[in-house]
Amino acid sequence: MELWYTTTSPFARKVRIAVAELGLTDQIALVRVDPWTDDRLRERNPLSKVPTLVLDDGTALPESSLICEWLDHLSDERKLCPVQGPDRWRALRLQGIADGAATAVGRLFADEHRPETERSEAMMVRFAAARDSVLDALEPEDLDGEPRIGEIAVLALLGYLDFRWPERDWRSGRPRLANWAKLMFKRPSMASTVHSI
Numbered sequence: 001m002e003l004w005y006t007t008t009s010p011f012a013r014k015v016r017i018a019v020a021e022l023g024l025t026d027q028i029a030l031v032r033v034d035p036w037t038d039d040r041l042r043e044r045n046p047l048s049k050v051p052t053l054v055l056d057d058g059t060a061l062p063e064s065s066l067i068c069e070w071l072d073h074l075s076d077e078r079k080l081c082p083v084q085g086p087d088r089w090r091a092l093r094l095q096g097i098a099d100g101a102a103t104a105v106g107r108l109f110a111d112e113h114r115p116e117t118e119r120s121e122a123m124m125v126r127f128a129a130a131r132d133s134v135l136d137a138l139e140p141e142d143l144d145g146e147p148r149i150g151e152i153a154v155l156a157l158l159g160y161l162d163f164r165w166p167e168r169d170w171r172s173g174r175p176r177l178a179n180w181a182k183l184m185f186k187r188p189s190m191a192s193t194v195h196s197i
């Protein structure tokens with residue numbers, strides 16, 4: 001299998017964290033790609049987005065959540081995606097809001113680097129509100145020290161915030177989230193997947 005990725009994508013990092021947590025690193029070759037310019041990616045995934053997981057039969061899976069479900073079914077020992085009951089809906093809810101915030105943060109970061117004439121101030125306010133509201137919503141959550149897909153998506157979001165805006169302090173006023181992240185960032189799956197340019 002090949003994981004097509006960038007070192008800057010929070011969604012690709014989410015998948016890479018899942019790969020490491022599941023102990024599948026040896027089964028997956030990493031292919032670094034520029035989704036904006038590399039036609040080889042669109043030949044495999046019509047969306048031309050990262051992450052894309054290319055299976056051994058050539059099937060290309062888009063979407064980090066789908067890729068994580070696929071990876072999960074390969075592992076008999078550890079499961080990241082609970083299959084049923086309240087645990088499943090909690091994990092998917094956390095993943096949903098964390099992924100949504102990562103999308104908002106990515107768009108906000110891109111807008112901040114555009115000329116002012118090409119930005120929408122109204123949209124930037126909305127993206128920032130999504131980011132801040134999600135962080136506030138995560139603060140009272142009982143996040144697990146043995147991460148499953150919800151926690152992994154949250155870790156990818158928090159890691160992306162540190163990468164894009166190291167000078168802006170999301171930890172301030174959110175001590176529970178900050179303490180949890182401090183512990184979790186030490187995991188090998190986090191240390192081996194840090195963002196880079």
Ligand SMILES: N[C@@H](CCC(=O)N[C@@H](CS)C(=O)NCC(=O)O)C(=O)O
Pocket residue numbers: 008009010011035036047048049050051062063064065099106
């Ligand atoms: N919902 C998708 C989001 C993937 C995504 O937006 N990837 C960005 C990089 S962070 C990308 O490939 N952008 C290139 C493009 O939009 O053409 C997922 O969870 O995988």
